Amino acid sequence: xxxxxxxxxxxxxxxxxxxxxxxxxxxxxxxxxxxxxxxxxxxxxxxxxxxxxxxxxxxxxxxxxxxxxxxxxxxxxxxxxxxxxxxxxxxxxxxxxxxxxxxxxxxxxxxxxxxxxxxxxxxxxxxxxx
Amino acid sequence: xxxxxxxxxxxxxxxxxxxxxxxxxxxxxxxxxxxxxxxxxxxxxxxxxxxxxxxxxxxxxxxxxxxxxxxxxxxxxxxxxxxxxxxxxxxxxxxxxxxxxxxxxxxxxxxxxxxxxxxxxxxxxxxxxxxxxxxxxxxxxxxxxxxxxxxxxxxxxxxxxxxxxxxxxxxxxxxxxxxxxxxxxxxxxxxxxxxxxxxxxxxxxxxxxxxxxxxxxxxxxxxxxxxxxxxxxxxxxxxxxxxxxxxxxxxxxxxxxxxxxxxxxxxxxxxxxxxxxxxxxxxxxxxxxxxxxxxxxxxxxxxxxxxxxxxxxxxxxxxxxxxxxxxxxxxxxxxxxxxxxxxxxxxxxxxxxxxxxxxxxxxxxxxxxxxxxxxxxxxxxxxxxxxxxxxxxxxxxxxxx
Numbered sequence: 001x002x003x004x005x006x007x008x009x010x011x012x013x014x015x016x017x018x019x020x021x022x023x024x025x026x027x028x029x030x031x032x033x034x035x036x037x038x039x040x041x042x043x044x045x046x047x048x049x050x051x052x053x054x055x056x057x058x059x060x061x062x063x064x065x066x067x068x069x070x071x072x073x074x075x076x077x078x079x080x081x082x083x084x085x086x087x088x089x090x091x092x093x094x095x096x097x098x099x100x101x102x103x104x105x106x107x108x109x110x111x112x113x114x115x116x117x118x119x120x121x122x123x124x125x126x127x128x129x130x
Numbered sequence: 131x132x133x134x135x136x137x138x139x140x141x142x143x144x145x146x147x148x149x150x151x152x153x154x155x156x157x158x159x160x161x162x163x164x165x166x167x168x169x170x171x172x173x174x175x176x177x178x179x180x181x182x183x184x185x186x187x188x189x190x191x192x193x194x195x196x197x198x199x200x201x202x203x204x205x206x207x208x209x210x211x212x213x214x215x216x217x218x219x220x221x222x223x224x225x226x227x228x229x230x231x232x233x234x235x236x237x238x239x240x241x242x243x244x245x246x247x248x249x250x251x252x253x254x255x256x257x258x259x260x261x262x263x264x265x266x267x268x269x270x271x272x273x274x275x276x277x278x279x280x281x282x283x284x285x286x287x288x289x290x291x292x293x294x295x296x297x298x299x300x301x302x303x304x305x306x307x308x309x310x311x312x313x314x315x316x317x318x319x320x321x322x323x324x325x326x327x328x329x330x331x332x333x334x335x336x337x338x339x340x341x342x343x344x345x346x347x348x349x350x351x352x353x354x355x356x357x358x359x360x361x362x363x364x365x366x367x368x369x370x371x372x373x374x375x376x377x378x379x380x381x382x383x384x385x386x387x388x389x390x391x392x393x394x395x396x397x398x399x400x401x402x403x404x405x406x407x408x409x410x411x412x413x414x415x416x417x418x419x420x421x422x423x424x425x426x427x428x429x430x431x432x433x434x435x436x437x438x439x440x441x442x443x444x445x446x447x448x449x450x451x452x453x454x455x456x457x458x459x460x461x462x463x464x465x466x467x468x469x470x471x472x473x474x475x476x477x478x479x480x481x482x483x484x485x486x487x488x489x490x491x492x493x494x495x496x497x498x499x500x501x502x503x504x505x506x507x508x509x510x511x512x513x514x515x516x517x518x519x520x521x522x523x524x525x526x527x528x529x530x531x
Contacts, residue, residue, distance in 0.1 A: 009158050033187075065183055067287050072187030093162055094287045097154045098191060105162075 004107045004127040006084070009093045011122050012102035014082035018116040019053035021045050027066035027073075027095065036078035054118045055080035058110070060089045070095030082120035084127060086110050131160050131299070132167045140295070148198035152291035159288060160299025169300045173203045173256060174293040175249055175264035176241065178286025180210035180483035181228040182508075189228070191287070192235040195294065199240035204293040205254055206236055207266050207286075208423070208450070209245045210484050212476040219448075219476060220489045241293060245478040246452035248357060248423040250277070253454060258379055261304055263292035267370070268361030268422045268500065274371040276356040278379035280304050283370045303371060309380065311344035311373050313390040319399045321349055324358040324428070325497040325517045329402035330394060331362030332499040335369045337392055344373045344381065344388060351377035354425050361422045362499035406502040406515040410530070413444065414514065415491045417525040418481035420450030421498035426458055428518075429475065433464040435522045436471035442528025447473035450480045473525070482508055495524045 023044050025031070030040045036051040051073070060066070070092065073079040079101055083092065088105035096103035102122035112118075119128040133141070141157065143150045156168060178184045184192075210229050211221040221229075233243055246252055247266045256262045256279035264270050265284040273279040282302040284292070292298045302308055315334065321327060334343055351359075351374050363369035373381040419432065432449060441447045449468065451459070456477045459465050465475045481494065481501055486509040495514040496502055502515035514530060523531050 007161070009162055011154070065178075065185070065188075067285060068178070068185055068188035068191065071191055072185070075187055075190065088162055090159055090162065090285060090288070093158050094155050094285055097158045098151065098287060 002129040004109055006104040006107040006125055006127055008122040008125050009088045009105055010096035010101060010103035012082070012100060013119070013121045013123060014054065014102050015119045016052060016054045016081040018112055018114055018118050019045065019048065019050060019055050019080070020112045020114045021057040023057070024059045024061050025057045026061045027069040027092070031069065031073070033069050033072050034076070036073055050080045051078040053080050054082050054084065054120060056084040056112045058086040060085070060092045066091040067095035067098060070101070071098045074099035074101065082122070084112070084120060131157065131165055133157070137168060146198065148195040149294060152195070152198070152294040153297070155288055155291040156295060156297055156299055160301060163299065163301035165299035165301040167300050168297040169261050169304065170296055171202055171263045171292050171298050172260045173254060173262045174200070174289045175205050175207070175254070175266055175269055176236070176286055176289045176293060177207040177265040179207045179232060179236070179245055180479070181225060181232055182210045182483055182485050184232055188286070189232050189235060192232065192239070192290070195290070196235070196238045198294045200293040201296040202293060203254065204241045205244040205246065205249045206241060207245065208247055208480045208483050209233065209478050211479050213245070213478045215476060218474065219484065221485065222488055225485055225488065239294070244452060246423050247480065248425070248452060251353070251423070251425055251455060252452040261298065263289050263298045265289040267364035268357070270370050271360035271364045271372070272357055274303060275360060275373065275378050276353070283368065309342070309371060311342045311384050311388050313338065313341045313343050313392060314388055315343045315345050315392045315394060317345060317347035318393065318395045320396060323517050323519070324354055325515070326399060327355045327358040328362045328497065328499040329399045331359035332366045332402050332406070332503070333394055333398055334359070334372065335363040335365065335367030338367055338369055342371050342373070344375065344384060346375045348374050348377060354427055357422050357425070358498070365500035365503045402499060403515055406499055406513070408506055408512045409493060409514060412493065413529045414493050414495050414524050415445065416481070416486070416494045417445060417447045417521050418450065418494055418496050418501065419448070419518065419521060421480055421482060421496065421501040423455070423480070424449050424451040426455055429455070429459040429464045429468070430462070431518065432473070432522065433467040435519065436473060437467050439471050439526060441472040441525040445525050445528040447525035448481070449473060449475045451475060451477060453477045481505065486511055495521050497521050
């Protein structure tokens, strides 16, 4: 078992399978808000869905409308279960808090792979890989 | 971060779900930026009002917060249409219906439905040193720089969260140490009308990444000039504060050379007009003035140029302003002169957040670099960026002259 310390941005605890993106994600533009699919052709996760995953990516970018797009995904039941970022930014932070999605950043190590079983305990500032 | 017992209680939900979520947003941002505590705000200004930018889920979020109420004076950004004259604008009915749902949702939260990017021209001007939470980027830059109030560049949801809680986190531009100029910009360019200030703002925004400029050599800085400069600087970059020697209140504290030096001359300004215009000739569907919302001074100047003239029947000439400014312009006769010439003076909205792409426009002339930056992507429309006087000429001729 690995336990990685991190910083809480949005409270909560969630468990699921990792979807790891080495590239930044902008909720406005990268993600289709009606399916949760990555629609940006040049993106490494092109064609994959972020719904129900523990979404892991380095940083965000793009428009402030992104907060509402994340909220929209959660209203449709298509949000990721939790988000881990290298460095959070305000658009995702606000969107995650609005949507009750646990969000942590600044993990001690950023060594993740898609498919890993991960527990994010934002309240205690821990990422657990059982 | 230090939280009072009362704030802890709100986070536990003791004052309801909406207030809890709103405080979570404020605290989350504060944690992210290393704030030591929360501070009260005197007012808020909330973006995310046009249904075009807010969208269905944004609207649902705003609706979900009722029956919470704003606890400080809070106003709104422009909506996607004139709330009364939308039919005249050619706004589709289904858009208008959704737009009115947005307005009613904010109304229920006790937000003042002044829909304007220039609330400081309409009775909502923060005082020097006052902490506020504003989100319209041009107004943020204006109140920080010209008035010496203190606000970060809030997003719509965080400004709304500040309206409901009366609080923001103490970081960024709320702190003295983050307001110091970090580069000197020397101007040798001659500045004529407002569009020159807009072009200068555009250049500043592009040059200053994470930098606070100290401008030296500005010939003047009226309210309108500061408004034009702020809007363009916040649109081309992310400028939220500038100091101008001899004009802005905090500039006095920073005499002496600081940091890197830049220079702006006439050629630099001229290049902005070329760079931002996506077409060079042909018919223009819409001439739009009022980004940011036109002041009384601008409406007076327009009336003077349009008196006794008629604009081309193939072009529309639209002015956008705030409701209080329009009421005054009506009393002074400016609106009558403009509308007799075939122009329109609309309130509550602007050419960026109106659904222009659904209204049949493909080419637009503007005197605002901000409008020229956003319109091609926001509304898939070609733009010409030129002076106010040339904009009026284009409206009279119906084409680029």
